Amino acid sequence: MYHSNLICCFAVLCSLCGIPCLATPPDHYDEQQKLDYVHDFIEGNKLKLIGDLPNAANLLTRCTEVNPNDAAAFFALSDIYMAVENNVEALKNARRAAQLDKGNIWYKLRLSELYIASNYADSAISVYRDMTEMNPDNIDLRMDLSDLYLAVNQYRKALKEIKKIEQTYGFTKETAIARYKIYAQKDASRKMEKTLRKSIDRFPDELRFYGLLAEMYSSMGKQKEAQENYRKLLDEDPNNALGLISMIEFYKGYGNDEKALSEMKRMYNNKLIHPDLKVELYLSLTADSLFAKKYVLPLDSMVEQLRENYPNNFRVRMVNADRNLKRHRLEAAREDLLFITGKVATNEILWEQLLYVLHLLQDNQTLFDSSEKALEYFGNHYLFNFFRGLSASLLKKTDEAILSLNKAIEYLKKEKEPDKAVELQALVFLGEAYNEQKQYSQSDEVFDRALALAPNHPLVLNNYSYYLSLRGEKLDKAEQYIKKCIAIEPNSSTYLDTYAWVLYKMGRIEEAIIMIEKAMQHGGQDNPEIVDHLCELLVVSGRMDEAAETCRQAVELNHEEKTVEQKIESIQKQ
Numbered sequence: 249m250y251h252s253n254l255i256c257c258f259a260v261l262c263s264l265c266g267i268p269c270l271a272t273p274p275d276h277y278d279e280q281q282k283l284d285y286v287h288d289f290i291e292g293n294k295l296k297l298i299g300d301l302p303n304a305a306n307l308l309t310r311c312t313e314v315n316p317n318d319a320a321a322f323f324a325l326s327d328i329y330m331a332v333e334n335n336v337e338a339l340k341n342a343r344r345a346a347q348l349d350k351g352n353i354w355y356k357l358r359l360s361e362l363y364i365a366s367n368y369a370d371s372a373i374s375v376y377r378d379m380t381e382m383n384p385d386n387i388d389l390r391m392d393l394s395d396l397y398l399a400v401n402q403y404r405k406a407l408k409e410i411k412k413i414e415q416t417y418g419f420t421k422e423t424a425i426a427r428y429k430i431y432a433q434k435d436a437s438r439k440m441e442k443t444l445r446k447s448i449d450r451f452p453d454e455l456r457f458y459g460l461l462a463e464m465y466s467s468m469g470k471q472k473e474a475q476e477n478y479r480k481l482l483d484e485d486p487n488n489a490l491g492l493i494s495m496i497e498f499y500k501g502y503g504n505d506e507k508a509l510s511e512m513k514r515m516y517n518n519k520l521i522h523p524d525l526k527v528e529l530y531l532s533l534t535a536d537s538l539f540a541k542k543y544v545l546p547l548d549s550m551v552e553q554l555r556e557n558y559p560n561n562f563r564v565r566m567v568n569a570d571r572n573l574k575r576h577r578l579e580a581a582r583e584d585l586l587f588i589t590g591k592v593a594t595n596e597i598l599w600e601q602l603l604y605v606l607h608l609l610q611d612n613q614t615l616f617d618s619s620e621k622a623l624e625y626f627g628n629h630y631l632f633n634f635f636r637g638l639s640a641s642l643l644k645k646t647d648e649a650i651l652s653l654n655k656a657i658e659y660l661k662k663e664k665e666p667d668k669a670v671e672l673q674a675l676v677f678l679g680e681a682y683n684e685q686k687q688y689s690q691s692d693e694v695f696d697r698a699l700a701l702a703p704n705h706p707l708v709l710n711n712y713s714y715y716l717s718l719r720g721e722k723l724d725k726a727e728q729y730i731k732k733c734i735a736i737e738p739n740s741s742t743y744l745d746t747y748a749w750v751l752y753k754m755g756r757i758e759e760a761i762i763m764i765e766k767a768m769q770h771g772g773q774d775n776p777e778i779v780d781h782l783c784e785l786l787v788v789s790g791r792m793d794e795a796a797e798t799c800r801q802a803v804e805l806n807h808e809e810k811t812v813e814q815k816i817e818s819i820q821k822q
Contacts, residue, residue, distance in 0.1 A: 272318040285314060293324055301328050312341075319348035323355055326362070335366055346375075353379055369400045380409075387413055387422075394426055403434045421451055428460060440464055455481050459491050466498045474498055487518060489525045496529060500539065508533070509543055516550050523558040527567055530554075548575075562591050573601070581605050582614075589618070594625050603635045615639040619652075630659035630667075634674050641677045646684050653678040672702050676711060683715045691715065692722075699729075709733035710743050717750045726750045741772035745781060752781075757789050776805035787819040 273285040292307035305328050311321040323345040329338035339362040346355040356379050363372035376393040383389055390409045397406035410426045417423075424447040431439040444461040451457065462477035478495040481488060492515045499508035512533065516526055534540040534547060551571050558564045569584035585602035592598065599622040606615040619636035626632055637652030656674045660666045675698035682691035695712040702708060709729045716726035730747045737743055744767035751760035764772070764782045772778035783802040786795035799816055802808070810818075 272315060272320065274315045285311065289318075289321060289324075292321075296324065296328055296331075301331060304328055317348055319345045319352065319355065322348065323358065326358060330362070335362060338362055339366060351382070353382065364396075369396060372396055373400070385416070387417070391422070391426060394430075398430055398433060401433070403430055406430050419446070419450060421447070421454055424451075424457070432464075437464070437468060455485050455488060455491070458484075459488075459494060462491075462498070463494055466494075466501065471502055487520045489515070489521045492518075492521070493525065493529050493532075497532065500533065500536075505539060505542065509546060513546070513550065516553055519557075523554060523561045523564050526554060527563045530567060562588065569601070573605075578605050578609050582609060582611070586614075586618070589621070593621065596626055596629070599626070600631060603632065607635060607638070612639045612642045616643060616645070628659050628662075630656045630663065631670065633659060634670055637674065637681075638677055641681055644684075646681050649681040650678065650685070653681065668701065672698060672705065672708070675701065676708055679715075680711065688719065688721075704732070704736060706733045706737045706740070706743065709736075710746050713750060714746045717746070717753045720753050723750060723754050727754065739770045741767040741770045741775060741778060744770065745772060745775075745778045748785070749781060752785060752788075757785060761785050761789060761791075773801075774805075776802065779805055784819050787816055792816070 273282040277285060288307045289311050292304045292311065295301075295304035295307065305325065308321050308325045308328070311318055312325065315321070322341045326338045326341035326345065329335070329341060339359075342355065342359045342362050346352070346359045349355055356375050360372045360375040360379075363369070363375065373393065373396045376389065376396060380386065380389050380393055390413050394406045394409040397403075397409065407427070407430050410423050410430070414420075414423050424443060427443045428440055428447075431437075431443060441461070441464065444457050444464065447454065447457040448461070458477045458481035462474045462481065465471075465474035465477065475495075475498075478491065478498065481491045482495065485491065492511065496508050496511045496515070499505075499511065512529060515521060515529065530547070530551065540547065548571060551568055554561075554564045555568045565584045565587050569581050569588060572578075572581035572584060582602070582605050585598065585605060589595070589598050589602055599618075602618055603615060603622065606612075606618060615635055616639035619632050619639060622632045623629070623636065633652045633656035637649045637656055640646075640649035640652060653674045657671060657678070660671050660674070675694050679691045679694040679698065682688070682694060692712075695708065695715075698705070698708045699712070710733045713726040713730040713733065716722050716729075727747075727750050730743065730750055733743050734740070734747055744763055748760040748764035748767060751757075751763060761782070764778065764785060767778055768782065779798060780802045783795060783799040786792075786798055795816060799819075803810065
């Protein structure tokens with residue numbers, strides 16, 4: 249009873265797996281051993297079905313070791329090796345299965361498939377010849393054999409197989425196409441033309457023959473004949489997208505760009521043609537940079553038309569995003585890229601494009617949210633961690649900034665060629681975040697690392713110096729760095745202001761005033777912070793008349809809700 253049920257279950261399993269025969273236990277086995285063997289075979293195929301390939305392979309290998317004549321076990325093993333792309337072992341086991349069961353067409357089909365994948369065309373042909381002898385009326389096998397002969401340029405043999413089909417079934421659409429392919433590869437243009445004209449006479453409703461004839465004439469330089477057949481095709485089927493595309497490329501190929509563009513517009517206005525095909529045509533034509541530049545405005549208009557008509561089509565939005573990026577229309581590109589990454593979240597390049605656009609737009613909240621989403625798929629990506637840290641820093645989410653910037657720096661070290669510019673920016677923002685958290689030793693350590701990476705970078709020198717001056721610590725070091733910074737960029741109002749603040753903290757008030765007045769002369773008069781600093785310095789130095797006017801400017805620029813007198817009083821109290 250158990251044995252009968254086991255075989256019945258296995259028959260169902262075979263139908264699911266595509267296995268056309270049962271396991272074959274060794275003849276000398278007793279009943280229980282045979283049951284165990286069949287159980288191993290069934291279990292191996294079950295494991296194969298659920299994806300447990302290593303254990304499936306172990307069980308089926310054991311079957312082939314116990315019975316080296318079990319074709320089904322070798323066939324099942326070839327299936328597993330194909331799944332893990334081990335074509336050498338897959339071919340070895342398929343060959344063994346076919347040798348053991350010479351009449352099994354499934355085994356031969358698998359063997360020929362692996363021969364083709366391994367570029368053993370002659371061996372595949374040999375297997376197909378065996379199969380056609382076993383199944384002389386099987387059209388599909390003969391068609392495949394003809395294609396194999398064609399692949400190795402054995403034109404006569406390829407044509408011979410087609411003629412054998414025609415002896416039984418006559419001249420069909422399928423044999424016509426097969427003949428055309430053979431003549432085309434052989435470059436027999438007269439026979440190609442004769443076959444296509446015969447096909448049109450026999451099958452006047454089969455419009456693809458007009459298209460093929462038009463393409464053939466186009467390749468032969470017969471423009472009039474090509475145009476005539478394209479027109480016949482499209483008169484009968486104006487919605488034939490492939491025919492339209494071929495005709496448009498035909499016009500462009502012969503230098504009639506205006507006609508190509510005109511037909512393209514007509515195709516774009518046809519709502520029955522799928523938008524993906526319209527995108528394909530656009531990409532094909534704009535691959536020619538001269539054509540793209542010549543018709544930049546009408547092509548731009550057509551993409552906009554696609555965007556309006558198919559707002560939820562992924563490929564349309566991709567093309568539109570590319571168009572907007574090239575035109576530096578960042579707001580529009582942002583909307584496209586947000587849509588695209590919402591549909592396909594596993595494309596790293598698309599996330600990079602989106603995050604760069606958001607950074608350029610200074611859309612820090614969306615940059616933070618989008619970088620978080622990107623990290624769900626690419627958690628170890630240094631750039632995505634950097635953008636999250638950068639946006640968190642600008643949003644005053646200091647803890648999040650520290651976490652992400654440290655990760656960005658960590659993952660950068662694992663890159664073969666670390667991006668030094670990103671690393672430097674990450675260190676600067678990390679140093680600032682630690683300073684914001686009053687973790688001054690960590691901040692100084694990070695700025696030291698930044699200077700080791702870029703010892704003459706003005707921004708790093710300035711920021712490090714400024715933070716030291718605010719704390720009133722290591723002022724000699726602060727002065728050294730800011731002097732070096734100003735030697736590199738002597739007319740920066742921001743850097744001159746920092747130097748003034750360092751001098752102020754060192755007690756050198758008059759020098760500080762001279763330096764900040766120089767900053768005012770280089771654009772600082774419109775900077776609220778710099779004017780505020782000058783106000784404070786003048787009050788501290790006791791130059792009250794000058795201080796009153798400067799403090800009035802500071803109150804106005806900073807939109808402070810206090811009088812000049814109140815501001816001066818608050819400075820004096822400090």
